[in-house]
Amino acid sequence: MRRRILPLTFAAVFGACAAPEPAMPGSMAEAPTTVKGLKNAASFASIDDDQARARALFAEAGKVLTHARCVNCHPAGDRPLQTDAMRLHEPPVVRGEDGHGAAGLKCQTCHANENANLVEISMPGHEHWHLAPASMAWQGKSVGAICDQVKDRARNGDRDIDAIVKHMAEDGLVGWAWDPGPSRSPAPGTQAVFGGLIRAWAAAGAHCPPATAVAQN
Numbered sequence: 001m002r003r004r005i006l007p008l009t010f011a012a013v014f015g016a017c018a019a020p021e022p023a024m025p026g027s028m029a030e031a032p033t034t035v036k037g038l039k040n041a042a043s044f045a046s047i048d049d050d051q052a053r054a055r056a057l058f059a060e061a062g063k064v065l066t067h068a069r070c071v072n073c074h075p076a077g078d079r080p081l082q083t084d085a086m087r088l089h090e091p092p093v094v095r096g097e098d099g100h101g102a103a104g105l106k107c108q109t110c111h112a113n114e115n116a117n118l119v120e121i122s123m124p125g126h127e128h129w130h131l132a133p134a135s136m137a138w139q140g141k142s143v144g145a146i147c148d149q150v151k152d153r154a155r156n157g158d159r160d161i162d163a164i165v166k167h168m169a170e171d172g173l174v175g176w177a178w179d180p181g182p183s184r185s186p187a188p189g190t191q192a193v194f195g196g197l198i199r200a201w202a203a204a205g206a207h208c209p210p211a212t213a214v215a216q217n
């Protein structure tokens with residue numbers, strides 16, 4: 001949507017005279033580059049075949065999706081994970097009915113609206129801090145299987161592809177993964193570069209890499 005509206009707005013503002021080309025993340029105008037370990041969408045523009053390009057784009061995005069900052073909230077079981085090693089959450093807490101924890105021990109008991117630096121702990125926080133539903137579990141899945149999950153409206157919160165792109169590119173809880181506070185490694189790249197990969201993947205037909213049995217990193 002934005003892509004179409006923005007150039008129009010620029011044209012309106014600058015009149016018919018040579019409007020500057022806005023640098024859109026993920027657009028062909030962008031040069032291939034790698035930002036903090038994540039290749040941008042333009043790095044894949046030379047792959048002609050749509051299916052091959054979509055698969056390559058999603059595989060690159062998989063560096064983020066399989067990172068501890070995402071997987072810790074998308075676990076296979078009922079308990080969140082912690083640290084880069086993705087170990088079970090201590091103290092033990094469970095998803096509860098709505099992902100916000102059991103009645104007696106809600107996530108918000110400990111997790112505040114933003115990251116907090118306590119004396120010995122760097123405490124992660126966000127106003128929407130809670131656990132992803134079991135249908136959105138990524139732990140132990142290959143990037144291809146995660147791709148299939150994310151596209152499946154029966155498992156993805158009934159989102160169409162546009163809504164998935166928007167969630168990945170703009171959602172604040174997703175964005176926390178690049179601003180996780182001290183003593184916690186951020187996800188590769190930036191949310192903008194990641195969003196650009198997902199947007200280009202969708203534009204190329206949202207094809208998924210094969211769902212192999214290979215365990216994630």
Ligand code: HEC
Binds near residue numbers: 084090106107108
């Ligand atoms: C009794 C306190 C407490 C409760 C309740 C709690 N947490 Fe935590 N949680 C912590 C602490 C402390 C850490 C930081 C541990 C560390 O990384 O050193 C943490 C870390 C995490 C992390 C790791 C983030 C990362 O990638 O490093 C996730 C994910 C998480 N909590 C999710 C949840 C969810 C979801 C709930 C509710 C279902 C919840 N927590 C409830 C204390 C709590």
Ligand code: HEC
Binds near residue numbers: 064065131155159174
């Ligand atoms: C603090 C916990 C938390 C973290 C960290 C987190 N998520 Fe989520 N995620 C959720 C919750 C909760 C939902 C369900 C929200 C909903 O459906 O509205 C969700 C849903 C999603 C969805 C919806 C579609 C689906 O089928 O999975 C996507 C996509 C997603 N997350 C991507 C990410 C990415 C990418 C990262 C890391 C960069 C990430 N999330 C990190 C909690 C988290």
